[in-house]
Amino acid sequence: MAKQTNKQRQTVISQIVIKAPRRKTFDVGEWRRALISADAGRVKALYDLFEDLLIDGYLSDAFSKRKEAITNAELTFQNAKGEDVPEITTLMDTIAFENLLKLIMDVEGWGRTGVEFDFSDGLEVHEIPKKHINLVNKTILINDNDEVGIPYEGDDFLLILGEKRRYGLFMKTAPFVIWKRGGFGDWAQWLEIFGMPQRVGKYSMYDTGTRQILEQALANAGSAPYIVIPRETDVETVNNTGSGSSGASYGEFRKACNEEILITVLGQTLTTIQGDKGARSLGEVHKEVEESKNRADMRFVQRVLNQHVLPRLERRGFPVKGGRFVFPEAAEQLSVNELSTLSKILPIPRSYLYDKYSIPVPKDNEPVAGEKQPGQEDDGTSTGESRKEDEDEGKKTPTAKPKTKKRLRDFFALAPTKERGWLTRLTGSITGRVTLADKYSIDLRKLLQEALDEVYGNETTGREQPIVSKPLFNISNDALQQGLDTVFSDPGFGKKNQEFINEFRHNAAVFAAFKNHRQTGEIVALLHDEDGNLRSFREFKKLAQRVSRNYNENWLQTEYNTAVRAARNAVNFREWLETEHLYPNLEYVESTAAHPRASHLSYVGTVLPIRHPWWDKHIPPSAWNCACSVRPTDKDVTPVPGEEFVPPVFQNNPGKTAEFVKLKEHPYIKGVCPYFNTCLRRKPATQELAQRQLLDKSLKDGIDKTNPPVIPECAICEMAKKSALAKRREKLLNEMKFLYKKSVIRYVGSGKSIKIRFKSSGNRHLVDDYLRRVKGFKKKDLLSLDSLIREAEYVHSSKLYKNRDDNIQRFYYFKDTEREVYYNVAEEVVKLKNGRVYLNRFLYAITNTIPKK
Incomplete structure (x- = not known):
């Protein structure tokens, strides 16, 4: 406990004669x-002037922000062992200690501050009025106009901060506050004179009686200004032509003064007042400036x-020896997702x-609010535990095709996923979202609810169940596409490999579609119990x-x-x-994981030519979450490893196949469609078109596996194709907006x-032509259509004699000989609301042929 001291000491604050500040109209x-x-x-x-100027709201509020940043910060006290001291923690939670922090901060605004401690009953602090502090002779003045007073040096109960001839921020802001006050006065006078309409009364100069009656009438008609003049005279009021004629200059002057005040105190303006443009981005920059202060x-x-x-506290007997007051460096607030990530690095107490979230600790057997999350009962995180729990569930639900589920569990049994401890599950229960790597999160609760509503609604209304639930497909596909976005964002690579990127995205969508075909089937099987009842x-x-x-959390983490x-x-x-001539070989490099797979270590150090067929099956990842890698080298070639450790689904070179796993070997896909390996309809639209044209002769010879009969499973690939096309179409349309x-x-x-011209409906048709119908046309051509049509050769036009819904009545055809395509320009009839009609021509289509004239 702290010692009870200084009971007999007379406090300095009780001796000071405190007088009200002198208030008057100040000028510079x-x-x-x-x-x-x-x-x-x-x-x-000077300090009487500061007291009066602090009435200004902008100045007082700006300086309060500096103080509040201190009082709201997480200040802690730790002893020599780094532990909290309960007695000091209690002391810091008092009003007196908060006042102490504010008084310390006053030195920034006033240039000096003074505190008198009183330890007679715990801790009390009293402010020494600034104008009573004499830093020259280091005394506290009894009267504010004295020359000398009570010495404060060596007094353990007094804390005086400041430097001679340093008067703080208020000295710098004073002229702007004074000018602003004067400006407001001038503005008020301007409004009094010019803000209300002026009335002019005219009388005949020969009728003085009328003049007196007119003056009396205008005086009694309200407070608006008026003049009374003879009708025969002419009075002219001349306004300046600048912004001052409307009074706007006063507002601009006031704003300029406020900005100078904020810049002086906070270093910026946009965290207090709104900017004219770019306020969000500039505000973030200005916030950084304020935070540095x-x-x-x-x-x-x-x-x-x-x-x-x-x-002083130690001399008063407080247990502070060897300890320190500390403002933690990481003072920013952490989101739930950030806490979840941090918990994997640091042990965070549940308390x-x-x-932090003011959540009471649940008592024994007390019901817990919120929807219960799968697996919430235990903290088991290993794949084996998940498998066992699922197998138990499979026994409870025979209709869920346990053999199929077991095959998938066996497949994913060796797929390590990130731990999902209690905090991660708490995150999910609070937000309903699943967070993957790169902080990408999925609104799982919303999408799953949509899927379940759809499936259950179809059953109760007698509609056919979808072969793939669109919301379930979106969960996986959106996540995978987001992951690919982080990799394929380099414009240099995209410019040379756009078709490869499109194929990679398409194959990821195919994977997501087959995955959720399986998941949809399992969910549909749960509609009825073992007796067949809904x-x-x-x-x-x-x-x-x-x-x-499993599908949307554990396995999706690994797949992502x-x-x-x-x-x-x-x-x-x-x-x-591209650099094969410099580094003709590749070397298999050891995994960066903390516990590398022993089987992959046998590949480490293997050096083979970059085009060697061994790499077609051994480019990492060679297993789920495999962190092995390869690198180019000019080292000597080594023998080909003999033993095979890579599972069939990973015997893949993604740089050649544009698949992140070997699709035809994956359990989601294998055995679902008998034509998957050969069917061209599952390919991206442009690739399907090109390959089909190459195979035309073979198709005539009776080879039909590239275009097999349509079966229900075709809808799986069609969903993937439509999704990939939609994303490409949206991106291309955004890139073509400049053509408008x-x-x-x-x-x-x-x-x-x-x-x-170019218009949105025409651009949509042009993009579809590029994606699905026209051969030999490239993306760079699509983005240069204005130049290409300028150079194309005009062929002829044809009038349409059959009415169309889009009011197109004629087409003009232009030939691009170099690209072997035709540009079809539509002529539409546009009717305005006022009845006028005009013709609008816009580029409508790209074709390989045109109708004859």
């Missing part, structure tokens, strides 16, 4: 005279506490989270969530990581092919020229 001249007086040692006039304030306050306050939606949802846990790593190695492989501002004048014969 007064400020300068007060400043000169302060330099001579007499600060009364806050960090500087924290360091200053921390040093004052440790150098001046701590010794901290309960306190389950309640609540029971159905509970069982479906168990299925979802593997897809990203495979895509990176695909990019590397294709780039290494372009137009081309072309001569079409008979002395007639037409202006060709």
Whole structure:
């Protein structure tokens, strides 16, 4: 406990004669005279001026933000062992200690501050009025106009901070506050004179009686200004033509003064007032500036506490020896997802989270709020535990095809996933989201609810169940596409490998479609119990969530990581092919994982030519979450490893196949469609078109596996194709928006020229032509259509004699000989609301043939 001391000591604050500050109308001249007086040692006039100027809301609020950043920060005290001291923690949680922090910060605004400690009953602090502190002779003045007073040096109960001739931020802001006040006064006078309409009364100069009646009438008609003049005279009021004529200049002057005040105190403006444009991005930059000042304030306050306050507390008997006051470096607030990630690196006490989110600790057997999450009962994180729990569930639900499920579990049994401890599950229960690597999160609760509503609704209304649930497909596909975005974002690689990237994305979508064909089937099988009765939606949802846990959480984590790593190695492989003349070989490099697979260590050090067929099966990842890698080298070639450790699904070179796993070997796909390996319809649209044209002769010879009969499973690949096409179409349309501002004048014969424009409906048709119908046309051509149509050869036009819904009545055809395509320009009839009609021509289609004239 602290000693009870200084009971007989007379406090300094009780001896000071405190007088109210002198308040009057100040001008800049007064400020300068007060400043000169302060330099001579007499600060009364200057600090009376500061007291009066702090009435200004902008100034007081700006400085309060600096103070609040200190009082709201997580200040801690730790003893020599790094432990909290309960007595000091209690002391810091008092109003007196908060006032102490504020008074320490006053030195920044005023240039000086004074505190008197009172330890007679715990801790009390009293403010020494600033104008009573004389830093020249180091005394506390009894009267504010005295020359000398009570010495404070060596007094353990007094803490005086400041430097001579340093008057803080308020000295710098004073002229702007004074000017702003004067500006407001001038503005008020301007409004009084010009803000209300002026009335002019006119009378005949020969009728003085009328003049008196007119003056009396205008005087009694309200407070608006008026003048009374003879009708025969002419009075003219001349306004300036600038912004001052409307009073706007006063507002701009006021704003400029406010900005100078904020810049002086906070270093910026946009965290307090709104900017004119770019406020969000600029505000973030300005916030960084303000936070740097806050960090500087924290360091200053921390040093004052440790150098001046701590010794006083120790001499008073407080248990602070060897300890320090500390502002933690990581003072920013952490989100739930960030806490979840941090918990994998640092042990975070549960009590901290309960306190942080003000959540009471559940008592024994007390019901827990919120929807129960799958696997919430235990903290088991190993794959084996998940498998065992699922097998138990399979026994409870015979309709869930346990053999199929067992095959998938066996396949994923060796697929390590990131631990999902209690905090991660807490995150999911609070947010309903699943967070993958790169902080990408999925609104799993929303999408799963949509899928279950669809499946259950189809059953109750007699509709056919989808072969793939679209919401379930979106969970996996959106995640995989997001992962690929992080890899294929380099424009240099994309420019040379766009078709490869499109194929990689398409194959990822095919994977997601077949995966969720399997998941949809398992969920549909849960609709009925073992007696064939329709389950309640609540029971159905509970069982479906168990299925979802594996597909959309555990397995998706692994698939996401593997897809990203495979895509990176695909990019590397294709780039290494370009430098083959410098580094003709590849070397298998050891995994960066903490516990590398022993089987993969036998491959480490293998050096083979970059085009050697061994790499077709051994480019990492060579297993789920495999962290092995390869690198280009000019080292000597080594013998080919003899033993095979890579599972069939990973015997793949993603740089050649554009697949992150070997699709035809994956349990999601294997055995589902008998034509999967040969069918061209599952390929990307442009690739399907090109390959089919190459196989036309073979097809005539009776080879039909490239275009097999349509079966129900075709809808799986069709969903993937539509999704990939939709994403490509959306991206291309965004890139083509600049064409809306372009137009081309072309001569079409008979002395007639037409202006060709671009519009959204036409661009959509052009993108579809590029993606699905036209051969020999490239993306760079699509983005250069304004130039290409300018150079194309005009062929002819044809009038349409059959009415169309889109009001197109004619087409103009232009031939691009180099690319062997035709540009079809549509002529549409546009009817305006006022009845007027005009013709609009826009580029509508790209074709390989056109109708004859």
